[in-house]
Amino acid sequence: MTRTARPRRFLMCRPTHFEVSYAINxxxxxxxxxxxxxxVVQWERLHDLYVELGHRVDLIDPLPGLPDMVYAANGATVVDGKVLGARFRNAERAAEGPAYLEWFRARGFTAHDPLHVNEGEGDLLLTGRHLLAGRGFRSESAGHAEAQEFLGRPVIGLDLVDPRFYHLDTALGVLDADQIVYYPGAFSAGSRAVLRRxxxxxxxxxxEDAEAFGLNLMSDGLNVVLPEAATGVAARLRERGFRPVGMDLSELLKGGGSVKCCTLEIREAV
Structure with a gap:
């Protein structure tokens, strides 16, 4: 099977102030x-890999007192140049949403400050036809409806049932427009049935691969960047014609995030 890499635009945040001073997962x-x-060293290797693969990487300045701001994927959801801001469930991360919205607005993006809880691309993952939306631990159904109305994409709600996989991007990865990888045990029976259909x-x-955060990945349609410990995921992806690239983000995993968590995709208007 022939697969083709497509250049992407990402937003990342250097973990200058990273620490684990509280526990919310x-x-x-x-x-x-x-x-x-x-x-910081591990994050820089991820940043440099994206550049080597031909992707554009923009940076947002890290703010003191926001150690989780490195997990840029949670900061917003960007589709067709429209930015749905994030509203966090936990008070420790509340200030991240406005910080990311300010970055986008300063660069001319159309941005919406949400009324309901959604934690960005942590729980909102775009496929070719749908916006897959996780709920159960962080984002809420009202936030899904708000995302559908603002972004104009049909939203498919998926119920997460295992607290280890509290965000959708820890339980499911989008590989291409119509191809995903996921851990069935993270979802309710009804949501597993929806995914099968x-x-x-x-x-x-x-x-074991889900526990290694092997689904917290970033794919450009060919190259799939994922935690190097997730060897089972890598083997399965090779069978499907993808090119897995393992990375060590073990320090950032201590905060509950890996490759995808550190990477917010900016999908510009076409």
Whole structure:
């Protein structure tokens, strides 16, 4: 199978102020030491890889007191040049939404400040036909409806049931317009049935690869950047004609995020 890489535009945030000083997901442990300098080095390798692969990477300045701002994917959802801002469930991250909205507005994007909780591309993932929307731990159904109205894309709500996979992008990755990879155990029975109907040829992976954050990936249609520990996911992707590229983001995983969490895609108007 022949696959083609398509250049993308990303927004990223250097983890200058990264630390784990609170716990708002099962992966965070404030008692566990964090090496901020190593987190920066690992992040820079991801940034440089994107550039080497031919993608454009813009940067937003990190703000003191917002250690999770490095997880840029949560900052907004951008479709056809329209920016749906994020509204966070947890107070510790609340200031990130306005910071990302300000960045986009300063660059002329049409932006919407949401009324309801949605945590950006953490829970809103665009495929060729739908906007897949996670709920159950962070984003809420009212936020899904708001996304559909503003972005003009049909939204498919998916119920997450395992707290380890609290955002959709920890349980499911979009590989191409009509191809996804996911861990079935992260979803309710009804949501698994929906995914089977929408994506009968989807790649399904095992729990150990999901625990390695192997679904928190970024694909350009050919190259799939993912945590290097997720060897099972990488093997399955090779079988489908993709080119997996493993990265070590072990320090950033201590905050509950990996490749996709660090990467917000800017989909400009066409």
């Amino acid at each position: 099962p992966w965070m442990d404030p008692a566990k030491p964090v090496d901020t300098d190593l987190a 929408l994506f009968p040829d989807a790649v399904r992976v095992e729990e």
